[in-house]
Amino acid sequence: MTSTKSYLSKNWTFAQLKDTSSGDFGEWLSCSEMPTTVHAELIKQKKIPDPFLGMNEWEVQWVGEATWVFKTTFSVSDEELKKSGANLVFEGLDTYASVNLNGHQILETNNQFVTYRADVKRLLVPGDSNVLVITFPSTFLKGKDLEERHGKLALWNGDSSRLHVRKAQYNYGWDWGPVLLTVGPWRPIYLHTYTAYVSDYRLSTVLSPEFSEATLFAAVTLTPPIATATARVTLKSSDNVVRQEEIKWSQGGAGKLEWNIPIGGKKDEVDLWWPVGYGEQKLYDVEIQVIDERGDMLDELLSRIGFRDAQVIQEPLIDQEGRSFLFQVNGVRIFCGGSNWIPADSFLTTVPEDRYRSWLQLMVDGNQNMVRVWAGGIYESDIFYDICDELGIMVWQDFAFGCGQYPAYDEFIERLIPEAEQNVVRVRHHPSLVIFAGNNEDYQVAESLKLELDYSDETSDFRSTNFPARYIYERVLPDIVERLSDVHYHRASPYSGFHKPTTDKNYGDLHQWNVWHGSQEPWHNWDILAGRFVSEFGMQGFPDIRTVDYWLDGKKEERYPQSRTMNQHNKADGFERRLELYLVENFKHAFDIESYVYYTQVMQAETLASAYRLWRRNWRGKGREYTAGALVWQLNDCWPVTSWAIVDYFLRPKPAYFAIARELRQHTIGMTRREVKLPSGDGRSAAFFTLDTSVEVWGTNSQLSDKPAKLVLEAFDLDVAEWRWKEEKEVILAANSSTELWKGQVPGQPLRHGYSEPVRTIIISGRLLSGDGAVLARYVNWPEPFKYIKFPSVEALNLKLEVTKPDSPSDAEQIRLSSDRPIKGIVLSVEGEGDVKWSDQAIDLVPGDEQVVQAWGLKGRKIHTRFLGDGSA
Template sequence: METTTPISANWSYTQLTPTRVPDGAKPSTVAQQEKEWHSVHKFPTGVHVELMQRNEIPDHCKGLNEWDIQWVGESDWRFKTTFEITEEQSKQDNVDIVFEGLDTFCHVEIDGKEVLYASNMFQTYRIPVKEFGKGEHSLTLTFPSAWYEAKRIEAAEMEKNLPENKDPVTGEQKKLSFWNGNSSRLYVRKAQYGWGWDWGPVVMTVGPWKPIYIHAYTAKITSNRIDTILDSSYKTAKLRSKVQVSHALKDSSVTLTLSDTSGKSIKTQTIKLNDNGEAEVEWDFTVGEDVELWWPVGQGKQPLYNVSAEYKLQDGTSISRRKDRIGFRTIKVVQESLIDAPGSSFLFEVNGRRVFCGGSNWIPADNHLTECTEERYRAWLQLMVDGNQNMVRVWGGGVYEFDYFYDICDELGLLVWQDFMFGCGQYPANKQFLESVQVEAEQAVQALRNHASLAIFAGNNEDYQLLESIGVVVDYDDKTSDFTKTNFPARHIYEKLLPDVVSSLCETYYHPSSPFGGQTSGDKTVGDLHQWNVWHGSQEPWHNWDILAGRFVSEFGMEGYPDIRTVDYWLDGNEKERFPQSRTNCSHNKADGFERRLELYLMENFRHAFDMESYVYYTQVMQAETLAAAYRLWRRNWKGKGKELTSGALVWQINDCWPTTSWAIVDYFMRPKPAFFAIARELRPFTVGMARKDVKTLDNPSSDAYFEIEQSLEIWGNNSSVEEKKATLEVVSFDLEEGKVVDSKSTEVVLAPNASTEFFKGTVAGQPTRTLASQLPKIIVVGARLIDQDGTVLARYANWPEPWKYIQFPEVGLTIKTGEDGETLTLSCKRPIKGVILDVEERSTDAKDGEVKWSDQAIDMMPGDDQVVIAKGLKGRKVKARYLGDGSA
């Protein structure tokens, strides 16, 4: 039987000196010396983690420490240990050492002999070591600086005068184009965010970041491709399994077993291997009797099944085993013509049901990936489910995530949009690079393909968009050219190499890029779209989300400060830096022009203060309003079959890799920002939405002096269930200044299944028609609720006149009552309130001590509509509330 033995003990590490300095783009020839050796405190590990453990470098998450640790990534490092090939292992026909992940360039030596030069952080390497014989052996890993290796490779490639190194306009020699980091990163198969991004620091990690082990075997199961196919009625399911065995012996077989997660066997079969070491089965099942269908969260349950493969010799001796976990489902990307709309749809259909995808983009959860435990991943992904999200996009500038990330997505019902690891760059496509990418892609697809949650592979993040931005003309109709000889050589990767790998290894849909579709990457009518004309680009008001919609918006966002506790963490007690424009706060926001852009949106909409806590509050409310508006308006575009004008929205981003101000809706310490809750409300199964606009009608087209202005109002609802829903729509118009209700209506409505439904189109009740520009509109707040037949509030939304900076806020009479359990809060008011954010009145100085988990934040309130907030961990302490116009500085 095969055996797997970890090589995880007695590791030590040292820095090599002197640091190599490129000399004419060539490595230094000066002999390097080992400095003092130190034992690692854990394995797998990274140099930064070990140095912090020994207090040799400061925490880069605090203050300006990021800039004091750059020498680590520009140094060479060595790790060493010993391992034993036992007598039992040596009797096996094959003895390999498997390196699941080396970051990034690495010379591997056994007993002083180099057996591997690794150069791809994403690859798993397998090295035969049986020749070294039984007994103890030394294992040494030498990691040259990826920073300098990238610079060296770049300089060598620049000498070749390649098409991609010519400016498309001037023809002058230039480096490859990129957004974020450094141009040299494009030549290195390493997590690209390590060079720094517009939300993350420069942390050039190095070391053995995944397990290393000895694998001894006679023969082994190398893979099992499992496809589940449903018939057109979705009542029968087919399972196809193709097992591959390496070093297979004559007259051997594989026994395949399908069982549920309790271990109950559903079907089993033994198959002889063919001459290629393969065994294939095809089984039919009845849905609802033999197996159940897997659904995304909110659409049904997530039953999972185990497919076990056992490789046996002719006499029945077990040689190798493998177990995969699957779900029975079919996921399709539907792109078809729309009714009375240009372009085509871009939607996900699961088991024949079209699903609106509301979710988030995912970046690596830490700069130090070895610190990302399974428990931490589960907490992150559970937050998404708690926030009513059903899709996560693994962004192309990070890593193919750990296996348990995808396992958890399977269990929770989170659909996975998986990018290949290329981001914001004009990547090369030379022979060596392509060979490395080929292996990387094959390994990634084989690792992910059996996961029920996997919905789509995308070739890269924004690489076509980047090339368009620098003037490269992309002929999207050209499918035959040798792209490696053009100024966009990576098209060969995205349109030939990767689709060939995906189609040969699995059934998952492949998308060349994100965004991609139409004749430009910015086409709003075809494919997916990254809508950054709010914040970036033309810096549109967020109220224009409706006209900025795409068929599937896979990126959009707005920055907001994290919890004040997180700010205080990075300030590290430096009270002199506790103001928004401080050097430390600016260092913890990596977005270009963030001061101007934050202030643009703040000044357009708020009267705000500049003390630290006020700035945190206002940017958080702004982020919450911006993102909620996007989901509200785009979900309205999900109008039913043939009218899926917008089929999904994935906010940039769910998480952070360090404590910072960014577009994340949950900060590094997993403290949800108010935006998290605002999005969660817009992704509930039932929602109600409103939109108002001033409509100006001229009496005479030749004159601007005579006109009428009315305030239009539209109301709609959303239903994500597959059944129609009967409800009561209550609409209340409240005059904020006069402090009274001016109109109240109640109407019976029916929400169409799996679609939005229009309820009302007219004018704001109580708002007079204006005939002079100097006439101020009344401050009418319109509240809408959907009430279930049993009296339950299904959804609520309050529509306020904007911008809020013009509003003179009166006293609102907010009261907060704490229940007997000390954690149930009931909020009520006498006049409408905008943007309530709750906190404990007295915070602990300990960052995590006594923190409260709130069930809701960024709350809008209407009189007579009390709202309940659960505050886990409050324990009866006093609560304070902040809201617009509350008199705070």
């Protein structure tokens, strides 16, 4: 008899249990969907205000401190009752719960990230009168109880009791997210009936050193074991069967096979899976069918895999101290440009598959190849990893420990082990998954608090110290990862290794927050702030003005940057001072809300583009991978907010998204401008010196072969329209590397002999052209800070926008931009309902180099432009 899963998705109701002793319930309400959570249901039924609007977050805090009960009735057929096994499976209960079936308690839960299975065979009754009741006491109050018993610990962000609770930590509030303590059956519940079922399987792939052959290892466990059953394993591509074999069971209901398969394009061969930009994302289905001696199907499952080799390389570097930290896939070393990922919503049950796909497609469209699933959220849904497999996005997966001094008492470890084991097993087969990391910034918390942290100690148990979580990160988790997967384990992010602190820029990965946080360096210092792999860095920027207006909810009196409602929708400590620090150092800006949105967005774009540009320069070829990756904090938001996200909650990309996309193209060009003070004579005089301004130009090439190109440099004087300078040369962009292309004084900028001497406003345009004249890359270097620039009048710029209508309504309209003078930071927008999808934003334009922007959804609306010096500030 085939194993069956009957999902319990109907007839659910829920209510608040107001008095546990008397059983006093509030109003019973029908659930609109399942799985679900209390907040999501109460919002739909207008029982609470939407916490994403205005100040409403603080009107719903009582929800997370109440006890809630969910109840349903379900049917069980005679056929299901005839099977030898019947389990109720709960894929996710958030978080503490007591589960009762037909008057009998069957389960107590204490971990949001664990799937629970309860044997209910003896309790089921035929027909539709089976009653399932799930009682959720307040996880917040449970956490407070645990904190009282085990002690208060230190953390960054949220209530300290979260450290004792195995629940998504961001629910307790973060510096970009609200305090919304969700509760409920957040993942599916089903009745599983069976004679026997596949309780575990493992699929591992290994490639030969020359990548000519792949080995597939398959291990299958049947519960209960049936010696006479067989397992048929089939490897299939989209159009044919590659290999098929039946395996017998060894003692204990386990079966194994090993296949050696040539790599190639033939029917009985397999192709490799590659990250986006390096090849195809070839995927194969592995079908496992368990058949009894009569030929009846007992169980079947389908898993999708890819054949690839992924390694983290940490080896000595040429000409610099330290070691590399880079990702190598199928023998190719890859510069990883990508983003950090937080949960897609505060209410995760409201996120459909197409929303996940939209987010991840934005990464690919933005030339990003890696996403880091951050530790303070969840182990993502299966569909997230499936889409990453399909799109070729490498996944960095953190374990769920974020920014805290976590405990390691026995009860806590008991709750943790099934969480880690289950989630490693669940995601280990995905070819996109290239690394597990033990936590986010917990070693940094320990360093900041001067906890007991001897990095040279590799043998202790650590549980008796005041940083007991080292036992988790250095004993428990690496054992689980090594035992159950083939994925590389890294103790934390950031983590240097080699007995170095997390701030050491020469080892491991680095969170570089000395722009914005820390010493609040100018963003122009990214080059000296570089690490071997920068897995976090960022700059805040307001979201789209429509998103701002959404959370204002019609309150016009709050529509200014410093209003109470605006502050409610920015959770970062000191954000007003820090935003203004970077604005006032770099821009002349206005304070009306439209202007403030624009200037923070352009600032964010300039900051982040500069980081990627300077750090890709450090990818200088084998042995010189001085910076091997940059993952911006962050891609997305979980609610409408001003944050470090480069795409806002409503999937509206900020200008920074486009600026990063330009810096992550296959071919890019970069420049840096430096002013050097040269002493006169014997160097003793402070009054006499020379100021020399130089520029350096480089290109990058992520292709695996050299790329010939023409370098075209042009210079313009913003104050003297007639003055131009141009130089061209043939260059070769080295394969998978950066290449230095040109160095010299800024054209037209004379040596100065004092700070009072005027500075010419020289703008330098650089382009790389292919043999047919197509633009491979462009970049415009402006003198900074921008606040010193006297921009020409709008009339003198003569900015032109020519719109070409498409042949088909589904095609993009072409917007051709040209001007008579250089323009900085052009952002396009329209008014009215419906978003426009733009191919580019935050554009720098120079004479003679017109640019084309594609736009979907204009619907005849007038295009508005905003740029520096347009008279708005």
